[in-house]
Amino acid sequence: MRVAIVQSNYIPWKGYFDMIASVDRFILYDDMQFTRRDWRNRNKIKTPQGMTWLTVPVLSKGKYFQAIKDTQIDGTAWAAKHWKSIETSYSRSQNFELMADIFKPTYEGEIPMFLSELNTQLIRKVCNFLGLNTIIESSADYQLAEGPSERLLGLCEQVKADVYVSGPLARDYLDTAQFTSAGIDVEWFDYTGYPVYDQLWGEFEHGVSILDLIANVGLDTPSYMKNV
Helix, strand or coil: CEEEEECCCCCCEHHHHHHHHCCCEEEECCCCECCCCCCCCEEEEEECCEEEEEECCECCCCCCCCEHHHCEECCCHHHHHHHHHHHHHHCCCCCHHHHHHHHHHHHHCCCCCEHHHHHHHHHHHHHHHHCCCCEEEEHHHCCCCCCHHHHHHHHHHHCCCCEEEECHHHHHCCCHHHHHHCCCEEEECCCCCCCCCCCCCCCCCCCCEHHHHHHHHHHHHHHHCCCC
């Protein structure tokens, strides 16, 4: 049983979905504190004018320590603006219609109240497109221990994980000895080595939302990933 535990992101990049593809269970770690100017409520797309952030406005005034799962979206007007930016930037791409079939209904439909719900909805849509069978669930469904390493280990133990797959930045704080003592191996996910593809608007950029990859290569998207 391979498990990864990661905060939900807004229309994440391809590496996020490669991690999902590499595990049996993917736990959205949205009990963690919401962090401003982070990937939780924004991501990048390429436009004719260069790289641009798409940011979902959230209610954060006076809520400095709120969890991601408790973070509410501020209104719905942003949705039409986001889709307009996506459409303007990618309407000339070879697989725009395919990409639009995946994402457009979310922007034109009923917008969830909470950021975590929106992120999860979009993540599931991409997973369905990629044909991923990974179980996706929420940390809110489990008992959570105190301490960063203890909390992650506790989640792994509750799902009977054999391997915990972690992003490389966690090397700075993860106590791997605790996992070893519990009989759980730790693997560090490698986000390097992705091939380039034909991408609109100037110099190639890897660090953009996966909608860029889908819009440009369509059904060949798995060929430009490592675990799908």
